[in-house]
Amino acid sequence: MHFLNNEIWENKIFNGAWTKAGRSFISKEVATQSELGVFGQASTEDVVNSSRDAKEAQKEWMDLTYQDRINVFENAVRIAEDNAEEIITWLIKESGSLRLKAQFELQLTIQTLKNAMSLPGSDQGTLLPTSKNKLSIAKRVPLGVVGVIAPFNFPLYLSIRAVAPALALGNSVILKPHENTAICSGFVIARIFELAGLPAGVLHVLPGGPEVGEALTLDNNVASIHFTGSTQVGRIIGANAGKTLKKLSLELGGKNSLIILDDADIEIASENILWGAFLHSGQICMSSGKILIHEKIYTAVKKRVIEKVQNLVMGNPIQDHVTLGPLINAQQSLRVENLVKKAVQFGAKLEVGGNAKDVFFEPTVLSDVTKSNPIFAEEIFGPVAVLIPFANDAEAIDLANEGEYGLSSGIITPDLGRGIKIGESLKVGLLHINDQTVNDETVNPFGGMGSSGNGTRIGGPANLDEFTQWQWMTIQAEAPRYPF
Structure with a gap:
């Protein structure tokens, strides 16, 4: 038996x-x-x-x-x-x-x-x-x-x-x-x-x-x-x-910020973005929901992220070659599609993806999202990377702290002092310097602030x-x- x-x-x-x-x-x-x-x-x-x-x-x-x-x-x-x-x-x-x-x-x-x-x-x-x-x-x-x-x-x-x-x-x-x-x-x-x-x-x-x-x-x-x-x-x-x-x-829930500073390595930043946004099709409370990228490297990072997303394979997760599985049900897939459509109506640019296919949702990249866009604040719980440019560290902190959630945040930079200084200003329960937002071990106290x-x-x-x-x-x- x-x-x-x-x-x-x-x-x-x-x-x-x-x-x-x-x-x-x-x-x-x-x-x-x-x-x-x-x-x-x-x-x-x-x-x-x-x-x-x-x-x-x-x-x-x-x-x-x-x-x-x-x-x-x-x-x-x-x-x-x-x-x-x-x-x-x-x-x-x-x-x-x-x-x-x-x-x-x-x-x-x-x-x-x-x-x-x-x-x-x-x-x-x-x-x-x-x-x-x-x-x-x-x-x-x-x-x-x-x-x-x-x-x-x-x-x-x-x-x-x-x-x-x-x-x-x-x-x-x-x-x-x-x-x-x-x-x-x-x-x-x-x-x-x-x-x-x-x-x-x-x-x-x-x-x-x-x-x-x-x-x-x-x-x-x-x-x-x-x-x-x-x-x-x-x-x-x-x-x-x-x-x-x-x-x-x-x-x-969470609307977690992954901050990519201007001194970050493009490839490393892109890998962290994909892992944070697309692991388990984005159905994680710690998923990177707001990807904040310094304007100096914004175009380069966006280009590499789109290239990587286009190589993701959507399908039945029982098959070993699949890298993006389904959402929990078709209703959730349609919900994510509606969120993406609304984001485009409010000025976001749909770079790739955006379509529901029964329980599956295409891996999606939205660029040039602003604070006034509804998708900036709402938890998606789907495979959508929301790319947001920023001009300086102070703006990155303001964008990360904007909203009701305070669960997880990540900062990618080789300058540890700068990363720690930014991190000390973030209102989150989980903070990762040089890692993306989806992190949990079995020995850490886990929890968030605010509505998280x-x-x-x-x-x-x-x-x-x-x-x-x-x-x-x-x-x-x-x-x-x-x-x-």
Whole structure:
């Protein structure tokens, strides 16, 4: 039997066991729209039941020794590595990933599991100063039930980066994967932890539509919500979570600036532009959405970018020669086409591409974009390079900081001092001197400013703050006497 044979999950959800669902949804290969299988869709009642069961299971999970919890993660790493090719294939077919991207995503996933392995045995708090004959301790304790709402673009990694540390730090988790990637970002994780020996009920995977996410954000048994997705939906989730005073982590959209200074190498700059704008067809929150190029080298860089874009091969990502895969669905492809058309109406020049072809969208270059153009400010989430000239460093900083987002930025220059000086003026959570904007490792605190998030961070040292809370405890040999 395969690691994730269809018989395991078809018409089912995962609530500690594979349970038949009351309704179902068809999983399709993005590039061909062929059916991959039929998975179960959760209901709001399933959320209520899972939150109750997860709350009870969390107590038993925390009663295990830290070594027992470490063992689960050791097993999870081995299972993910042993079934790498099957997981990669699911990512290629269900999320439209190129093989290179799917392999990298699985590497990040496995490393995240390895990182989480150390958390049960990590420092659990600190001893505080206090009066004589007394102990004052600040303890880290689990939140309880953590709800994770995941996106479709880097579906496996953006799920596991929250699920793994939350579990490792003693919480139970309810994961709502995106309905377009329920298998590769939901059931893959359920199967890994099931086989790894995670106690039943500690992890639940509930695919479904907006009503499932809403129920999760409003449920009183859920202590925390971690959401990765659009700013528009993030605002709704934030409002809902506030009604029950949940801890909230919002990782939202971006309109990220890649700044090419006048001393940059043309070829290096062009390579960074293509990677930042076209990786995974631009469907990344960190994609280079505003490519700011110094006017002295603007024409030369533009020419080289267009040449490179014309060599990209669009098609089914299961084929090794393809360098640009599909968007998640035809609706998104048409949305990007409309954005490009509107940009041209407002004065941008369409250099190449610009057309939707069902789920595919041609790699596109727009030049001479100004601040007044709508595409300057709006997140595209498609394979479009937006080229914007600037005259000096001060103008580049102003253009980069213009707008509501503040996620990632990159600066290409051999002059490190100049690059750092510019970077210190940028209002972003992620800053890269001599790299493009699409950057993430498993040990860095990840998050944005402004409408790119609510100021929280996830990853590396931030995980302890995100998935635990402080409890203050004092201990004395005997209770004191008080004058009342």
